[in-house]
Amino acid sequence: MQQLKDNVKNKIMNNARKLFYKNGYHNTTMRQIALASAITVGNIYRYFANKKVLFNFIVKDAYEALLLLMDDASREEQLDILDPKYLYLILDDFILISEKYRQELVILIRRYLDEGHYPLFLKLEKMVASKISEGLPNIEPKMLSLITYMLFHGILFSLQTSSQKDIGKHLSFMVEFLFKDMKERVMKL
Structure with missing residues (x-):
């Protein structure tokens, strides 16, 4: 179970990194990150409290x-x-x-x-x-x-x-x- 959580978290971070790189911080939404990660927006918030926390982690x-x-x-x-x-x-x-x-x-x-x-x-x-x-x-x-x-x-x-x-x-x-x-x-x- 922990490995699955780590995989999802890494997937979110990798896709967020790509989107922040491509679009910039302000032009990237949590919805875009969720779509790229093939998960729901709500699921992202299980791993990261908000976009700023995700950004800082990356x-x-x-x-x-x-x-x-x-x-x-x-x-x-x-x-x-x-x-x-x-x-x-x-x-x-x-x-x-x-x-x-x-x-x-x-x-x-x-x-x-x-x-x-x-x-x-x-x-x-x-x-x-x-x-x-x-x-x-x-x-x-x-x-x-x-x-x-x-x-x-x-x-x-x-x-x-x-x-x-x-x-x-x-x-x-x-x-x-x-x-x-x-x-x-x-x-x-």
């Missing part, structure tokens, strides 16, 4: 991996985010996370971009802005927002459109494009 491991990455990155206080060595350390770890949790990362980033206030990414946005401000103390807040906006959309685009082997190359290009010689380029503006 992205939990990716979320925790990103938190660890952010904690490690924020501890590297002596490193300058505008230094390519620092950026590539973070990028290498992110690529490893994307190999394991690619769909979950897309789901998380899309939800953040749709809502604009997902806690993990607000923390990441603050960290990136803080590190950039250290290297460029006179940069305007709107410019910081623009950089983080481009960064998140670039990551999302790469995760959605690149093969796993090309993600590193595409994200490296984006990092080079955004951050290489940034101090010198910004000073000219």
